[in-house]
Amino acid sequence: NPRGGIKSKESRWSSICCCFVFCRRPPKLRQISWLLFVFFSSDIEISRAQSPKAVDVLAKEIGLLTDEIEIYGQTKAKVRLSLLERLKDQPDGKYVLVAGITPTPLGEGKSTVTIGLVQALTAHLKINSFACLRQPSQGPTFGVKGGAAGGGYAQVIPMEEFNLHLTGDIHAITAANNLLAAAIDARILHENTQSDKALYNRLVPVVKGVRGFSSIQLARLRRLGINKTDPETLTEEEISRFVRLDIDPSTITWQRVVDTNDRFLRKITIGQANTEKGFVRQAQFDIAVASEIMAILALTTSLEDMKERLGKIVVANDKKGEPVTAEDLGVTGALAVLMKDAIKPTLMQTLEGTPVFVHAGPFANIAHGNSSILADKIALKLVGEKGFVVTEAGFGADIGMEKFFNIKCRASGLVPSVVVLVATVRALKMHGGGPSVSAGAPLKKEYTEENLQLVADGCCNLQKQIQIAQLFGVPVVVALNVFKTDSPAEVDLVCKIAKQSGAFDAVPCNHWSDGGRGAVKLAQAVEKAANQKSSFKYLYSLELPIAEKIKTIAQKVYGAQDIELSPAAQSQIDRYTRQGFGKLPICMAKTHLSLSHQPEKKGVPTGFILPISDVRASIGAGFIYPLVGTMSTMPGLPTRPCFYDIDLDPVTEEVKGLF
16 A cells, blocks of 8 residues: 555455456456455445546536536536426436335445446446435434445445535535524514514614515515505504414424434423523424425425425414414525525436436435435436436335335326335345344344245245335336345345246346446346336325325335324324315335334234324425324434544545445
């Protein structure tokens, strides 16, 4: 290592093997050396071994014009939405969703499959393709799970830029979210400490001898039925209605956010300083990617649509039980300003130079778990009619895929061509009765030795997830993400059972070690499946009552016998129905570690009653979200978080330890 020596056995092997790979040696020796390099190299070492092409070169290759990109450094660029207008008459490509079976806490490799698939399509089958991925939260990156750039030879590069700040979208969401939170409490304080006249004089001040309403204040007057534009003509009663939102503090649902796993922010008390004059209330922090503004970013279709959605955000109710919105608080325009750059997808690339859009990052267990509609729409235009856009839904098919179909596809109007369902022998063994799997703990021997019975028993979960996909009328291709401990007999058994269970095809994949070459058979299967006639349909009608939509998901997707609504949940359903929000789709907040509400219940639980503890509404995003059991919207750090291994070389400025 010319940069200062070799510090570990793993690094030494990487360096030795890299030398053997690229020098003149017999083919067999080069192959063995390459396998050793793959085995001993970390994801970040593999990422750094490849020099990405300049992003302006990549942009030109995929058909972007110079004035349609905003370059961030050498390897990232924002893509302007004006592209959609230029390509509006271009036919869309094929639309592929990557989902998965119920995962272990380690994850089963949906991101690597997504990247391996597009590398196979583009670099090996010469078919235009694009990956659309979510931006990872820094909570998991520094917590347990690590980053989300993929891994091995199927990853987005540079992976450290992908996994950290990227182009600042999550920071923009955090700023916008917390501005709105600050506006709520400040408004309550000012209304409680000032007369109508004093409030009016401050909200509509005299500037250079002239008093005038701002445009957002004129909009509020119109909503109140006050058709006046001269501040001097309002009556005392009209002034009172205009200046007082009368927010009921007990109904505030808008929380502050931070993009860090911090369990001690799950319940806090705010307003304890003397300057807040005794207006104390209990509140909490959520993780930033759980913010409704993140969901809005992922579901919006234009800048105008985003601004409208931001204004519709319901933050609380007033003392008469009517919703109070961001528009009522006068903050819509400011939120849009903070989000004006975040709305543009970020262009990056895979190890093999295939284009990737990274945009939005809602979790799938506490939000809808999909990347942005805008990234998908732009990519579908860029690849052309015969190309493929591959996007990923978070966690299992029961979580991210169900929300992709019932929420994202409703908002976008896009129809998917194929579902790629990712499975691993490891996860199937867990569902077949294997020992528990924990992040950071060594796998038990059941997972590293051949055990056909455990695999066969665990395939019930794979069969159930195939059935869930078939509810929507979309062909399913199973991608078995192969690990070095999987035996050929185990791999063959999974593929056989998957095909017998209705999958269009089932293919073992080695993209982690072989890159796109290891996913060529998967790409060929996806191409064939995309030519099948689709009979896509939604799971439920929006006209159904809220409780019936929840019950439909619980019974048809999760396998529950029934649902049980807590008094608080029933009260919220009644309120949202009365307020006119009853025809929105449902976004269940549920554990991703089981089809049921109990994480320890593996396989395919049946006959259970699904408890709905609360029901909330994201009106700007456009869905109702029930909380199943005890779901937390703020993760905590484990005993040994990932940050113990993350470091910075002060000489080279290289990041170490990310995975």
